[in-house]
Amino acid sequence: MLEISVRKKLGQLDFAADLQIPNQGITALFGLSGSGKSSLINLIGGLIAPDQGFIRLNNRTLTDTQRGINLPPNHRHIGYVFQDARLFPHYTAKGNLCYGCKKENKAKLERIVELLGIGHLLKRYPITLSGGEKQRVAIGRALLTEPEILLMDEPLSALDLPRKRELLAYLETLSKEIQIPILYVTHSLDELLRLAERVVLLDEGKVKAYDVLENVWQSPLFSAWKTNNERSALLSLPVQSHHSAYNMSALDINGQTLWVGERLAAVGKKVRVCIMASDVSLALRLPEKSSIRNILTGKITALFPQPNQMRVEIAIGEQKIWSDVSLWSADELNLSVGQAVYAQIKAVSVVR
Numbered sequence: 001m002l003e004i005s006v007r008k009k010l011g012q013l014d015f016a017a018d019l020q021i022p023n024q025g026i027t028a029l030f031g032l033s034g035s036g037k038s039s040l041i042n043l044i045g046g047l048i049a050p051d052q053g054f055i056r057l058n059n060r061t062l063t064d065t066q067r068g069i070n071l072p073p074n075h076r077h078i079g080y081v082f083q084d085a086r087l088f089p090h091y092t093a094k095g096n097l098c099y100g101c102k103k104e105n106k107a108k109l110e111r112i113v114e115l116l117g118i119g120h121l122l123k124r125y126p127i128t129l130s131g132g133e134k135q136r137v138a139i140g141r142a143l144l145t146e147p148e149i150l151l152m153d154e155p156l157s158a159l160d161l162p163r164k165r166e167l168l169a170y171l172e173t174l175s176k177e178i179q180i181p182i183l184y185v186t187h188s189l190d191e192l193l194r195l196a197e198r199v200v201l202l203d204e205g206k207v208k209a210y211d212v213l214e215n216v217w218q219s220p221l222f223s224a225w226k227t228n229n230e231r232s233a234l235l236s237l238p239v240q241s242h243h244s245a246y247n248m249s250a251l252d253i254n255g256q257t258l259w260v261g262e263r264l265a266a267v268g269k270k271v272r273v274c275i276m277a278s279d280v281s282l283a284l285r286l287p288e289k290s291s292i293r294n295i296l297t298g299k300i301t302a303l304f305p306q307p308n309q310m311r312v313e314i315a316i317g318e319q320k321i322w323s324d325v326s327l328w329s330a331d332e333l334n335l336s337v338g339q340a341v342y343a344q345i346k347a348v349s350v351v352r
Helices: 039-044 093-098 106-116 133-145 161-177 191-193 213-218 218-224 327-333
Strands: 002-010 015-020 026-030 052-057 060-064 079-083 149-153 184-186 199-205 206-212 232-243 248-253 256-260 271-278 280-283 292-306 310-317 319-326 340-345
Touching: 002 039, 015 199, 015 206, 015 340, 026 039, 026 191, 026 327, 039 052, 039 079, 039 184, 039 199, 052 248, 060 319, 079 133, 093 106, 093 133, 093 256, 133 149, 133 161, 149 232, 161 191, 184 191, 199 213, 206 213, 206 218, 232 256, 232 319, 248 271, 256 271, 256 292, 280 310, 280 319, 310 327, 310 340, 319 327, 319 340
Parallel strands: 026 184, 026 199, 079 149, 149 184
Antiparallel strands: 002 015, 002 052, 052 060, 199 206, 232 248, 232 271, 248 256, 280 340, 292 310, 292 340, 310 319
């Protein structure tokens, strides 16, 4: 576990963080530019020192102002991947990969090379590599130092869209394969949705929220990042079955079935999906012979009048989704809290 309790004066910014981050998965640091995301990982990595507080990694003290401890970066057992790859231009890709290794572990090198898909790059020099290829080599170099945690500071920000998508796929695989936590700085919603399990939401140097992504996504604190303030549900649901004839997958949502239009992971594996409020309509009776595949039974748990519509919160068992309906429809259906409804879901976006 990574334990953080630090204070730091950064120009006009009074930075403060109190966090406990588990030893698995990707935790994203998210927020506006200047909110303190990179400062936090620089404090963890030892590139800057706190004015007050401590940081402990797996019960090992990295810094403690009260006890006068502040380990240098090279003694912290931390891997760091920057926005730019920072490869040595006079070394081949393999030379860069092995730089900093205590001893070459052939089996581990082969595993990392295969995981990142860089076997064909080993004899090439950085000048001949694309941005995405350089970053994969940089990630491999960080992992081969056998770190206890991997820090990634916006590793995709300098890449064009095709390279970014390519590297996102590798990072998804990486998060499942390696046995160390990843602290990932980003201000990209796409990266957040694809990669993060937990989110630290930072604003003006303060931690405004820290929870699993699905919960932070529903928080009013996160509304500033959503288009036109549209409400959406972010759900992590297990695969129930596959429809071989139509290449679709069924997800389990509290005992009901939610179909998505592509064949996904193995049965039992969880998939993250997003349902927009504008894609959910409501009915008081079960529609017959409808072209909409996903019609779920639910109960209205809250109503939020908007200037031109009614926002309806619906419980599907323990999960919640939203529907935006016109004020006319809300009056005609006489919607009320506690009312049973059928939620007709026109579209489901798979994000992971």
